[in-house]
Amino acid sequence: MIRVGIVEDDKEIRGAVKEYLDDQSDFSCSLACESVELFMKHLNEETLPEIILMDIGLPGMSGIKGIKLIKEQHPDINLIVFTVYHDSDKIFQSLCAGASGYLLKNAPFSEIKQAIKIVHEGGASMSPQIARNVIEFFQAPKNKPESILTDKEQEIVMGLVDGMSYQMIADQCYISIETVRSHIKSIYKKLQVHSKAELIKKSFEGSI
Amino acid sequence: MIRVGIVEDDKEIRGAVKEYLDDQSDFSCSLACESVELFMKHLNEETLPEIILMDIGLPGMSGIKGIKLIKEQHPDINLIVFTVYHDSDKIFQSLCAGASGYLLKNAPFSEIKQAIKIVHEGGASMSPQIARNVIEFFQAPKNKPESILTDKEQEIVMGLVDGMSYQMIADQCYISIETVRSHIKSIYKKLQVHSKAELIKKSFEGSI
DNA sequence: TGAAATATCACATGATTATGGGATGGTCAA
């Protein structure tokens, strides 16, 4: 018997999911609330779930914050996001906050059930569309849109990012420090930055 | 009818999967080879698949390189990794190379079929265990081992990372620039760095 | 309680950076 909690503001959905889970022989819904605040208030030994289905767009505290909060206080509980949002931002924020799954609300009951089982067994579950988003996260950095910087300029950026001074870069590239300066001037102009710090930041953000 | 390719060095497995797919009414295995080299050699209009099941541990060219190669030459083909490896390294390398799915070899035929369908519809599919690994990638950086920096110091680091000058940070924190300098001195000492550049780099690497 | 850590400030000096001028020669495509 897997004990499941639900945080979902839509009464209809909350009720339907709860009813469905309670109908299953191997599930029970131990606590279903419309907000994180209420959920935390009613959370006790009696109602403690193993898995929580968590909506994100909630009145009061957001689901993302809710995930963080619950994970801090009950690290053993696994959370599955259950939402209509499928933008990368929400997905990554949820995962970073500690979610172990991400279901879209159009998922059929059977998929919800399946996801809960998987997470309960120590796996993770995502709707295919979400998985695609997540996977593209790893691939995106690859297709770096042809940098507007020339080869030499990129080489110099790499040096700066590695913490080298102009002089060190000059030595490494067998050019004079004046040339390094000159390149950096045009790099700054192209990227619209005005300091090494900004440049390094942009570089790490993958915007080069 | 979804056309599927297989790259898998184990003859038994290759044969079994091919047979299974060919038995399905909505699948056909258009090409099954034991290495990337052979696969590329026999790849033509006739044999062109929409989805490829790709082993990683292959004789000759590795599956990872194979994924890159195939994606470069045929960007429309989607690849699903099919392997025994479940270590993060292999997973991330595969995803970065361009894979749209990652199945473990213990997956039942039905899961393989399901995964191919999902990927064919534009989604991505991972075995639950793999999904867990991927998700933990996002959560790992969270457990940053209690920074040795004090709150104030961290605040200043954030400023520097955002490209602010000492003076700007001083203004923002309502302290004098001398104090900023002082904090930065101890930050540098603690982190064993000697320039903004190195500090920002460390910060982005998550080693703070 | 008393030492250690933290947060705040000051002054000084040399190094490095940011930014503005220019100049020369090479490549490549219109």
Next chain:
DNA sequence: TTGACCATCCCATAATCATGTGATATTTCA
């Protein structure tokens, strides 16, 4: 062949940074 880039160099100046040597007040914790 002309103009648009690119890579290379030089000079100059003001701002900023790295680092040192202090000092004082508060907080923390053993």
